[in-house]
Amino acid sequence: MTDVAVKKPAVAASEGGMTYLESIPRKVVVVYIPLAIFVFVLLFPFYWMGITSVKTTEELHAHRGLAALWVYEPTLENYYHLLTETEYPSWLWNTMFVTVTSTFLSIFCAVCAAYAIERLRYKGSRMVGMLIFLAYLVPPSILFIPLAIMVFELGIFDSNWALVLTYPTILIPFCTWLLMGYFRSIPYELEECALIDGATRLQILVKIILPLSVPGLISAGIFAFTLSWNEFIYALTFISSAENKTVPVGAVTELITFDVYNWGGLMAGAMLGSLPVAILYSFFVEHYVSSMTGAVKE
Amino acid sequence: MAIASQTRDAEPIGLLDRLRNNRNALGLVFMLPAALFLLVFLTYPLFFGVWIGLTDVKVGRPGEFIGLENYYWLFEDHVFWLSVFNTFLYTVVASIIKFGLGLWLALLLNHYIPFKAFIRAIVLMPFIVPTVLSALAFWWIYDSQDSVISWILIEAGLLTETIDFLGDPNNARASVIAANIWRGIPFVAITLLAGLQTISPSLYEAATIDGASEWQRFRHITFPLLTPIIAVVMTFSVLFTFTDFQLIWVMTRGGPINATHLMATLSYQRAIVGGALGEGAAIATAMIPFLLAAILFSYFGLQRRKWQQGGRDD
Numbered sequence: 001m002t003d004v005a006v007k008k009p010a011v012a013a014s015e016g017g018m019t020y021l022e023s024i025p026r027k028v029v030v031v032y033i034p035l036a037i038f039v040f041v042l043l044f045p046f047y048w049m050g051i052t053s054v055k056t057t058e059e060l061h062a063h064r065g066l067a068a069l070w071v072y073e074p075t076l077e078n079y080y081h082l083l084t085e086t087e088y089p090s091w092l093w094n095t096m097f098v099t100v101t102s103t104f105l106s107i108f109c110a111v112c113a114a115y116a117i118e119r120l121r122y123k124g125s126r127m128v129g130m131l132i133f134l135a136y137l138v139p140p141s142i143l144f145i146p147l148a149i150m151v152f153e154l155g156i157f158d159s160n161w162a163l164v165l166t167y168p169t170i171l172i173p174f175c176t177w178l179l180m181g182y183f184r185s186i187p188y189e190l191e192e193c194a195l196i197d198g199a200t201r202l203q204i205l206v207k208i209i210l211p212l213s214v215p216g217l218i219s220a221g222i223f224a225f226t227l228s229w230n231e232f233i234y235a236l237t238f239i240s241s242a243e244n245k246t247v248p249v250g251a252v253t254e255l256i257t258f259d260v261y262n263w264g265g266l267m268a269g270a271m272l273g274s275l276p277v278a279i280l281y282s283f284f285v286e287h288y289v290s291s292m293t294g295a296v297k298e
Numbered sequence: 299m300a301i302a303s304q305t306r307d308a309e310p311i312g313l314l315d316r317l318r319n320n321r322n323a324l325g326l327v328f329m330l331p332a333a334l335f336l337l338v339f340l341t342y343p344l345f346f347g348v349w350i351g352l353t354d355v356k357v358g359r360p361g362e363f364i365g366l367e368n369y370y371w372l373f374e375d376h377v378f379w380l381s382v383f384n385t386f387l388y389t390v391v392a393s394i395i396k397f398g399l400g401l402w403l404a405l406l407l408n409h410y411i412p413f414k415a416f417i418r419a420i421v422l423m424p425f426i427v428p429t430v431l432s433a434l435a436f437w438w439i440y441d442s443q444d445s446v447i448s449w450i451l452i453e454a455g456l457l458t459e460t461i462d463f464l465g466d467p468n469n470a471r472a473s474v475i476a477a478n479i480w481r482g483i484p485f486v487a488i489t490l491l492a493g494l495q496t497i498s499p500s501l502y503e504a505a506t507i508d509g510a511s512e513w514q515r516f517r518h519i520t521f522p523l524l525t526p527i528i529a530v531v532m533t534f535s536v537l538f539t540f541t542d543f544q545l546i547w548v549m550t551r552g553g554p555i556n557a558t559h560l561m562a563t564l565s566y567q568r569a570i571v572g573g574a575l576g577e578g579a580a581i582a583t584a585m586i587p588f589l590l591a592a593i594l595f596s597y598f599g600l601q602r603r604k605w606q607q608g609g610r611d612d
Contacts, residue, residue, distance in 0.1 A: 027409070031406055031409050031411065032411075034402070034406055035403075035406045035407075035411070035417070038399075038403050038406070038421070038483075039417065039420065039421065041480070042420075042421055042423065042424055042480065042483065042484065043420060043423065045424075045432055045435040045436060045439060045480070046423060046427070046432075046435070048435060048438070048439060048446060049431075049432075049434075049435040049438075052438065060444075064444070064449045065449045065450060065452065065453035066449075066450060066453055068446060068449060069446075105335075108331065109331040109332035109335060110332060112328040112329070112330075112331055112332060113328065113329050113331070113332035113333070115328055116324070116325045116328035116329050117325075117329075120321045120324055120325040120328065121321065121325075122321045122322045122324070122325025122326070123321075123322050123325075125325065128329070132332075132336075134593065135336055135340055135341075137537060137589070137593055138340060138344065138589075139537065139538070139541035139562075139589070140541075140543075141541045141542075141543045141562035141565065141566075141582065141585075142344070142347060142541070142562075142565075142582040142583070142585055142586065142589075143340065143343045143344065143347060144566070144570075144582075145347055145350060145565070145569045145570075145575055145578050145579045145582060146342075146343035146344075146346040146347040146350055146579065147339065147343050148569075148570070148575075149346075149350070149355075149575065150339075150342075150343060150346070165335075165339060166339055168335045168339070169335060169336060169339045169340040172332050172335055172336060173336070176332060201324055201328075226426050229428060230428045230429060230430075232428075232429065232430050232543070232544045232547075233543050233544070233562075233566070236547075237566075237570055247428070247431075248428050248429075248430035248431060248544075249430075251430065251431060251434060252430055252434070252547075252548055263438055263441075263444075266434055266438070267434070267435065267438065269431075269434075270431035270432070270434045270435055271431075273428060273431050274427040274428060274431050274432075277426055277427065277428065278423070278426065278427065281422075281426045282419070285415075285418075285419045285422075288422075288426070289418070289422070289488060289492075292485070292488060292489065293488065293489050293492035
């Protein structure tokens with residue numbers, strides 16, 4: 001952190017603004033040290049998760065204190081065990097299937113709804129826009145009991161479809177709200193030209209609006225993907241058999257064996273379950289941030 | 299093209315054509331998929347849940363309408379009141395600290411720093427990693443025997459024995475609140491940072507020339523201009539903290555002796571684990587008034603934003 005600070009003056013001169021008013025030692029104390037502490041605290045649990053997941057059980061018990069912060073004989077045994085001797089691969093598959101299906105379903109519904117609200121401006125569209133925002137604020141923890149009964153009566157209890165059909169209720173309001181903002185920024189003139197040339201509304205949506213809002217679609221898609229990968233309470237309630245569980249539910253209910261805590265295996269499960277979203281996120285950070293802040297700014 | 303439209307004009311305009319050009323009819327068609335999902339799996343269960351709360355349905359047994367009996371029961375139930383107390387404690391303490399630390403982190407990130415984009419990206423990690431999985435990591439960090447925090451504090455000579463993070467009621471409360479704060483800071487910080495970046499630097503320059511101190515600049519420029527976005531961010535934060543389920547369920551399941559039961563976890567405990575669907579639904583329904591209060595707060599926060607920004611009146 002400090003050697004970065006030393007290099008600063010040259011950059012600051014070109015950066016302009018009021019940065020020249022800040023002395024370097026002061027900036028180290030006021031900015032860099034607190035920031036380093038923040039970053040350390042926010043990332044430490046992941047480090048600890050990762051380092052524990054590559055330790056053998058013997059090593060886990062051999063070192064305590066500062067010595068435990070490093071791994072001396074790294075092993076992938078925990079991961080190997082997880083992928084070959086537990087139901088973990090099928091949880092990964094279930095989570096992937098449910099997440100991808102519900103994300104695409106939600107994006108489709110959200111595109112149609114956002115277009116209708118923002119562009120067709122039918123009677124009452126503003127009201128519906130507001131209701132969709134309110135729907136985003138309805139938390140799953142007050143819906144899971146009635147939904148559990150409904151899912152049971154529909155005969156889809158303990159199947160992926162229970163999740164595919166219920167996750168969109170969390171995703172659609174958010175995606176619609178986000179896409180409304182994107183559609184609003186596309187000039188009306190484009191659409192009017194197309195209408196004069198005889199295009200139908202569907203053609204306008206597919207050939208003009210959608211290509212212009214690709215960044216918005218990616219943002220909504222990424223955010224929807226992480227939201228449904230993250231979902232827990234519906235999956236915990238609607239799924240009962242071990243092979244149908246999603247990664248979060250499987251990790252909590254099946255990997256915890258209460259007689260001997262298998263910390264290495266548990267952390268490997270947590271690590272492996274976090275990887276898909278972490279990788280996706282690392283490719284689309286900007287889209288993700290814009291969708292997160294966009295939803296608040298609208 | 300011209301010929302095509304001429305021939306089309308000559309044809310009598312059918313009902314289908316008229317519908318195709320009617321905004322309201324088209325709007326209805328486009329809204330249909332989203333509306334179906336939201337009405338069937340969101341609006342209906344919302345009211346159905348209130349109804350279940352008025353019955354004595356149990357798992358595997360259809361119930362009868364019993365009026366407000368569930369609520370009378372809950373009113374007498376000290377565990378329910380404890381969960382209400384815990385929910386408020388959890389929400390208030392976690393939200394205030396999340397706001398304070400989040401704002402601080404946002405202000406830090408708003409300085410000119412090298413690798414800013416990278417730092418912003420890794421700071422957001424706690425928010426994107428599935429809560430349940432990071433809660434498992436916290437559970438391990440909070441282990442009563444092998445906690446890394448205890449180890450290091452003992453090694454540093456600050457402690458003589460391990461801390462029982464999740465076994466003692468008050469420790470457990472503090473521990474789950476800390477985990478919630480850890481997860482919530484990035485969201486608050488990154489959204490507030492987006493707000494900070496919209497504030498024009500010339501305002502700060504003008505204030506500095508007028509001799510304003512750093513605190514005065516924060517108090518009279520940053521804070522007022524940030525208020526609208528703070529209102530929205532904090533409403534979201536409060537709402538999601540209030541209805542939290544995952545963190546608690548993974549780390550303590552409401553224990554020890556119900557000290558960390560929130561209304562959501564108690565509702566799950568009674569309805570799904572205990573099978574008393576009616577009672578669980580009543581607990582869930584009891585959360586609605588608080589949520590409505592938070593949403594109204596958000597609505598007025600949003601309203602205020604428009605006139606403050608000189609009004610994009612849409």
